[in-house]
Amino acid sequence: MRFVPFVLVSAVLVANIASPASAITNGTADQGDHPAVGALIDDKPYGDGTWSYCTGTLISPTVFLTAAHCGEPGQKTAKVSFAGHYRPGAKVYTGRYVPDARFHGKSELHDMAVVVFSTAIPNIKPARLPAAGxxxxxxxxxxxxxxxxxxxxxxxxxxxxxxxxxxxxxxxxxxxxxxxxxxxxxxxxxxxxxxxxxxxxxxxxxxxxxxxxxxxxxxxxxxxxxxxxxxxxxxxxxxxxxxxxxxxxxxxxxxxxx
Structure with missing residues (x-):
């Protein structure tokens, strides 16, 4: 899931194939500055022994925002960790996975999804969203x-x-x-x-x-x-x-x- 291209960005945007965004480059460890940012955790490790495949952000105590292309067709649930460095055994929260119904894999539009938890995520302040426009x-x-x-x-x-x-x-x-x-x-x-x-x-x-x-x-x-x-x-x-x-x-x- 981390490596598969998901769309061709419209020629209005660029003239070549877009590759799915993946990791932070030329960065530093977050050091707890953004505890509301979490990782989507797979059911089994990848070949390199790592587990995360996409990123997202808690935007309310029970709602985690990510990208729709991170999900599989028909996916119903997703697992999220807010650990700064995920290791097996770290706390994971499972919620209902809901992509924007307008999204489909042949378009870059409406590429949004949420993971909705049944109870509030404790001790994490959600990120703020922008006002319209x-x-x-x-x-x-x-x-x-x-x-x-x-x-x-x-x-x-x-x-x-x-x-x-x-x-x-x-x-x-x-x-x-x-x-x-x-x-x-x-x-x-x-x-x-x-x-x-x-x-x-x-x-x-x-x-x-x-x-x-x-x-x-x-x-x-x-x-x-x-x-x-x-x-x-x-x-x-x-x-x-x-x-x-x-x-x-x-x-x-x-x-x-x-």
Whole structure:
């Protein structure tokens, strides 16, 4: 699930195949800055001994937001860990998995899903969601041009080249980084790695994870990680905006929106 491409991003966005976003690159261990960010845990380990396959964020005491492409067709439940470094035996919460009914695997649209828990997750403060149209207003007043964003996730570290192609290293550890603003469209937030600023980004395994507006301790979740435009995880990140009418239509079924 961590490695399989899920969509072709529309030619309006990019001209090449998008690869599923996975892990934080050029980042650091989260060190408890974002306890509301958790990992989706598989039923059995991957070949490298790791267990997480996607990332998400607690947005209410009982609702965890992730990406719809992280689920399998017909999937009914999902397991989530909020451990900073997941190990077998760590606490796992099982909830009802609900993808946006408008999503299908041949499109990048409506790539949202929630895991709904029967009881509140204890001792974790949910992340905040943006008000309607917030990013549009920030773009209009030029604030986005210099804004910083903080992606968080459990995905692969920066891929390395090997004799048989790129090698992705997973550690089941929650990491964070900082990334620069590039542009927005009516559904997407585009974030671009700027080497002069030491930016990092997302990669395989970070899918569904948060992009917080602001610095390393921000809890304002404005977009979820969906994809990138290269397999090296070194270029533009495509993130699904949560302040649009379309996204809020889905989210409003599960949480009270600002």
């Amino acid at each position: 917030m990013l549009d207003r920030l773009e209009a007043d030029k604030s986005l041009k210099t804004a910083r964003f903080t992606p968080v996730g459990y995905g692969s570290l920066a891929p390395t080249k090997g004799p048989h192609g790129r090698r992705f290293t997973y550690t089941d550890t929650r990491n964070q980084t900082s990334i620069s603003f590039k542009s927005i469209s009516d559904r997407w937030l585009y974030l671009s790695l700027n080497s002069s600023k030491g930016d990092g980004g997302t990669c395989f395994g970070d899918s569904g994870g948060p992009n917080f507006l602001g610095g390393p301790t921000s809890d304002l979740l404005v977009a979820t990680t969906i994809s990138g435009d290269d397999d090296a995880c070194t270029s533009t990140n495509f993130d699904y905006r949560l302040d649009t009418a379309s996204a809020r239509r889905f989210l409003g079924k599960f949480v009270t929106l600002p």
